[in-house]
Amino acid sequence: MKRLGVNIDHIATLRNARGELHPDPVFAANFAKKIGADSITIHLREDRRHIRDKDAKLICSKRNILVNLEISTNLRMIKTALKMKPNFICIVPENRKEITTEGGLDLKKNRFRIKKIISMFKEKKIRTSLFINPSIKDIKISKELDVDCIEIHTGTLSNLVKLNKSFKNEIKKIERCSLLANKLGLEVHAGHGLDYKTTKLLSKIREIKEFNIGHFIIGESIFIGLAQVIKNFKRIIGK
Numbered sequence: 001m002k003r004l005g006v007n008i009d010h011i012a013t014l015r016n017a018r019g020e021l022h023p024d025p026v027f028a029a030n031f032a033k034k035i036g037a038d039s040i041t042i043h044l045r046e047d048r049r050h051i052r053d054k055d056a057k058l059i060c061s062k063r064n065i066l067v068n069l070e071i072s073t074n075l076r077m078i079k080t081a082l083k084m085k086p087n088f089i090c091i092v093p094e095n096r097k098e099i100t101t102e103g104g105l106d107l108k109k110n111r112f113r114i115k116k117i118i119s120m121f122k123e124k125k126i127r128t129s130l131f132i133n134p135s136i137k138d139i140k141i142s143k144e145l146d147v148d149c150i151e152i153h154t155g156t157l158s159n160l161v162k163l164n165k166s167f168k169n170e171i172k173k174i175e176r177c178s179l180l181a182n183k184l185g186l187e188v189h190a191g192h193g194l195d196y197k198t199t200k201l202l203s204k205i206r207e208i209k210e211f212n213i214g215h216f217i218i219g220e221s222i223f224i225g226l227a228q229v230i231k232n233f234k235r236i237i238g239k
């Protein structure tokens with residue numbers, strides 16, 4: 001069975017826009033879990049633009065929710081994450097000026113730093129994944145770094161689909177990477193910019209075990225409600 005990770009960062013974006021308490025990401029985490037989310041993803045960014053420390057701490061403390069905490073390779077962030085003890089960690093690149101995570105990690109440049117970080121989380125028995133571009137080279141490096149999972153950045157595919165451009169080659173690239181990663185014993189996840197259409201396309205790739213989806217889920221909830229959107233995605237990935 002493929003799993004759905006619901007990223008609730010933008011519940012916090014909305015709350016922060018008013019500087020008040022509503023909508024509450026902790027409530028959203030419980031709600032999404034109740035509706036059928038397999039895990040909750042939160043990205044504690046260095047600039048704390050959406051999820052904040054208090055949210056992350058509270059959400060990570062929920063025993064009934066599997067929490068996937070996304071963090072950068074910044075040492076302060078690693079220390080914070082180790083204290084919060086999430087179930088899962090996803091290491092992502094971070095650039096303060098970007099609107100969202102624009103690409104995968106530069107594994108070649110940061111391999112020693114990332115290897116050390118992975119070993120710190122492994123020691124605490126926290127499942128760790130690397131957010132990478134769909135690149136065979138990066139899959140091979142991920143294996144060398146001894147990580148548990150890789151999450152393939154699907155932003156290029158999503159943009160091609162949204163712009164009505166040919167996406168066959170990008171899908172093939174993702175499929176080849178997923179096959180190799182699976183063969184090497186790395187669990188395969190996918191995320192970034194996914195909507196119903198792209199998730200349906202990627203669901204055909206057997207090796208992808210988990211989808212982490214945020215912006216579209218929260219945006220679509222405005223029209224049909226969070227519960228219905230989660231149910232729709234569960235149906236799409238369950239087929």
Ligand code: PXP
Binds near residue numbers: 007070092191
């Ligand atoms: N996966 C990872 C590792 C991410 O960094 C993000 C976005 O921050 C997502 C998934 C979700 O992307 P989106 O909000 O575009 O669905």
